[in-house]
Amino acid sequence: MNAGVFSVAPEESVDNAYREIIDKHYSGVPIVGPSAQVVGIVTVTDILRVPAEKRGSTPAEGVMTKSVVVVGSDESLLDAPNKIVSNNVGQLSVVERSSGSLVGIIKVTDAIRAYDNVVKGTSNTVTTESPGTRA
Numbered sequence: 643m644n645a646g647v648f649s650v651a652p653e654e655s656v657d658n659a660y661r662e663i664i665d666k667h668y669s670g671v672p673i674v675g676p677s678a679q680v681v682g683i684v685t686v687t688d689i690l691r692v693p694a695e696k697r698g699s700t701p702a703e704g705v706m707t708k709s710v711v712v713v714g715s716d717e718s719l720l721d722a723p724n725k726i727v728s729n730n731v732g733q734l735s736v737v738e739r740s741s742g743s744l745v746g747i748i749k750v751t752d753a754i755r756a757y758d759n760v761v762k763g764t765s766n767t768v769t770t771e772s773p774g775t776r777a
Contacts, residue, residue: 647747649674652681652703656692659684659702669732672744673706679742680735682706713748714739719756722748 662671670685688705736746
């Protein structure tokens with residue numbers, strides 16, 4: 643899992659979301675509301691639907707996907723690759739089940755490493771670490 647995750651607030655621009663995706667090498671960026679809960683995700687595909695000249699003035703919430711596939715921080719590592727494959731997504735937001743707060747992101751490469759660790763018997767749960775935040 644990638645902790646130190648950056649997210650974008652719903653009112654931030656699509657351009658800010660795009661910069662986070664490019665800077666962090668993600669396929670999307672979680673959209674996190676005021677109570678730190680994941681309320682959506684903006685992907686590269688979502689961004690490309692917005693004309694370049696409007697990305698600075700279009701809020702992320704206007705283009706975000708609201709049905710986000712998540713994995714709980716207490717779930718088995720095997721749940722992550724299964725959810726990635728069955729939902730055809732490039733990454734999963736990792737949330738604390740009790741609060742729904744974002745604690746990390748699992749990319750496809752993380753899921754492959756996690757599967758390898760389970761096969762080797764070195765781990766069986768998603769590691770919870772503190773996320774980064776935007777100022």
